[in-house]
Amino acid sequence: MMNRLIRPTLLGLITLLLPMFLWAEPQPLVFSHVVSPNTPKGKMAEMFKSMIESKMGDRFEIVIYPNSDLMDDDEAVSAIAEGRIHFAAPSLSKFEAYTQKLKVFDLPFLFRDIEAVNRFQKSPTGQSLLTSMDSQGILGLGYLHNGLKQLTADRPFTQPGDLAGLRFRTMNSDVLIKQFELLNAEAVPMAFSEVYSALAEQRIQGQENTWSNIYSKAFYEHQPYMMISNHGVLDYMLITNSDFWKELNEEDRDMFRYALEMALKYGNAVAKAKSANDKIELTSMKSISVFKPSASELATWQTAMQPLWASYEDLIGENIIQAARQASRH
Numbered sequence: 001m002m003n004r005l006i007r008p009t010l011l012g013l014i015t016l017l018l019p020m021f022l023w024a025e026p027q028p029l030v031f032s033h034v035v036s037p038n039t040p041k042g043k044m045a046e047m048f049k050s051m052i053e054s055k056m057g058d059r060f061e062i063v064i065y066p067n068s069d070l071m072d073d074d075e076a077v078s079a080i081a082e083g084r085i086h087f088a089a090p091s092l093s094k095f096e097a098y099t100q101k102l103k104v105f106d107l108p109f110l111f112r113d114i115e116a117v118n119r120f121q122k123s124p125t126g127q128s129l130l131t132s133m134d135s136q137g138i139l140g141l142g143y144l145h146n147g148l149k150q151l152t153a154d155r156p157f158t159q160p161g162d163l164a165g166l167r168f169r170t171m172n173s174d175v176l177i178k179q180f181e182l183l184n185a186e187a188v189p190m191a192f193s194e195v196y197s198a199l200a201e202q203r204i205q206g207q208e209n210t211w212s213n214i215y216s217k218a219f220y221e222h223q224p225y226m227m228i229s230n231h232g233v234l235d236y237m238l239i240t241n242s243d244f245w246k247e248l249n250e251e252d253r254d255m256f257r258y259a260l261e262m263a264l265k266y267g268n269a270v271a272k273a274k275s276a277n278d279k280i281e282l283t284s285m286k287s288i289s290v291f292k293p294s295a296s297e298l299a300t301w302q303t304a305m306q307p308l309w310a311s312y313e314d315l316i317g318e319n320i321i322q323a324a325r326q327a328s329r330h
């Protein structure tokens with residue numbers, strides 16, 4: 001009697017719920033970043049989206065917000081920690097609220113070239129930094145290159161002393177702030193999205209960034225003087241929320257990991273090509289004057305900035321700095 005009553009009700013419930021399962025929308029996963037789509041990070045994000053959606057598009061949709069359209073990087077890092085967004089790839093200079101160890105990437109002239117950065121990132125020490133914020137909700141899934149930074153200004157400069165008194169935009173990192181203070185310049189930390197207007201309105205006189213960012217965000221329109229300084233690195237950590245990642249089932253996690261590996265490989269190839277191409281674009285512009293220092297001229301910049309290595313040894317960890325130096329000795 002009971003069974004006969006339950007059966008039609010159960011059947012009715014299934015008939016009612018079935019369309020809900022059939023029409024379930026894919027879960028939107030937000031990937032927020034601050035650069036143009038046509039950059040190493042922008043291209044990497046698009047490749048990641050297309051790989052995930054081609055394999056699991058019925059269940060996941062990667063929603064990319066480029067150009068700081070959703071939020072700037074400082075907010076993106078806390079949004080990842082709190083699980084409000086799913087993916088981001090902020091510059092390694094933007095994690096100081098969560099770890100001091102990544103400051104190693106900000107030390108001026110620590111890495112000889114991008115290959116040295118690559119070696120360090122792949123070393124056991126570099127890999128261990130990916131999990132250094134896990135307990136705070138931020139899990140690193142890999143590194144992405146943009147490239148080495150160059151100095152630019154609205155007036156000629158060839159020696160460290162030439163920057164005295166000028167206002168330079170920096171990312172929000174105290175190593176970068178101190179780097180300019182050592183040159184008696186004023187560091188002005190500011191979100192990436194504000195740099196162009198700050199340059200145009202002459203609220204700052206200079207900045208440091210990669211060839212790709214200077215070109216894609218047209219900073220050069222207000223910075224006719226550049227120095228091939230290669231004095232620092234601007235790379236990214238691709239991050240996700242730790243709980244989101246751990247709650248994925250193993251099969252999905254493997255798929256995400258595979259898509260990310262492929263996307264990062266592609267992004268790194270784009271970074272290499274863009275760094276070379278955008279450098280050529282910028283250095284061949286008639287409106288731009290490029291200072292290419294000799295080895296001894298560069299040495300004066302190194303001497304001026306390098307004291308930062310020793311002053312950050314305790315905070316970052318001597319072993320981390322040594323591993324980074326080792327990567328440059330090859």
Ligand code: SIN
Binds near residue numbers: 090192
């Ligand atoms: C980026 O490349 O993501 C932006 C870096 C910056 O803030 O200068």
